[in-house]
Amino acid sequence: MANGGDDHEEYHKIEGSNGIVVKNLYLSCDPYMRKYRTKKAVSGSYADSLKPGSPIIGFGVAKVLDSGHPNFKKGDLVWGRTGWEEYSLITDLQELFKIQHTYVPLSYYTGILGMPGLTAYAGFYEVCSPKKGEHVFISAASGAVGQLVGQFAKLLGCYVVGSAGTKEKLVVSFNKSAIDPNSSAVETLHLNS
Template identity: 60%
Template sequence: MESGDGEVVSNKQVIFKDYAPGALKESDMYITTSTIKLKVPEDCTNGVLPVSGRGVAKVLDSRHPDYKKGDFIWGLTGWEEYSLITATETLFKIHDKDVPLSYYIGILGMPGLTAYAGFYEICSPKKGEFVFISAASGAVGQLVGQFAKLLGCYVVGSAGSKDKVHGDFSVTQKLGTMKRAVFLILLLKAYSSNNVPTRI
């Protein structure tokens, strides 16, 4: 459909049924379809996002001086086909499009920047040192583990469950070529005082 105010399109959205007091389950959400105009309303001061998370998007219309039609951005977006985003402080323009855009919610986004700064700028270990990573199966932890492995460190990580250690998207899948990895923090007690990780 087309109108003077912009094209009107179908828009699938993921909506929370109610507050989820713990790990999010599929039953906590539902999918709905509504319509949305692909033009920012003149009187728009706020928008409502159903469920939000980090994402990559293409700007279809904008009244913001930093974001033009056709630009690609990454940051906090809605879990829907089209979003009206007014909180632009959570957005970053993508200048380099010669890599997969999905990298901007991983290695080139918040997880990658956090892992890089924490590992190289704060921790700054040397080859051969022991590095302990808590939450080694998470977005940041698994990247830190890969950085440590590339540097030649001995990596010890913890994860909250066996699935996070051995499942399809687990620590051992991400760091599977390590010569030796220990993923239960209790095993640290078996090490002598000389083998306690030097970087945590």
């Protein structure tokens, strides 16, 4: 990644490399990024600690401005790991994907089609694999992943119980996942399908 700047003219792919230069359009703020607030290494984290002077790295949507890689050309829209900066030089392209479906709002690639959506989908359909009518408990039901799991569970016809730290957070879950608004529980609301 390159440090941000106002003038993208200073960014060019490294000659002879497969790197690309992108203009970041949308950036995602995801739960795993909490570790960036601590100086200590987080045990079991799949993301590196933030280095002083370096941009935060996360998932985003970007437009290719310059490319040394045969799979990416100028003007392509991509999503994957990029810097929280206006322009980025990306040399590790393993987690960068060309956007094929440009008719979908690009911001969806930071939510339902991004890390939160993929995590919710895999956790619910691939790991949990519930059947219609089964009970599903969602901790952090108001979070990015929890809200989506709640919606998947309701669509499947499951009985859903969601928890959150405050009643206000559960109201968010209700608005996103159709949790019963008349529930008197402060920390847990039941979704009747």
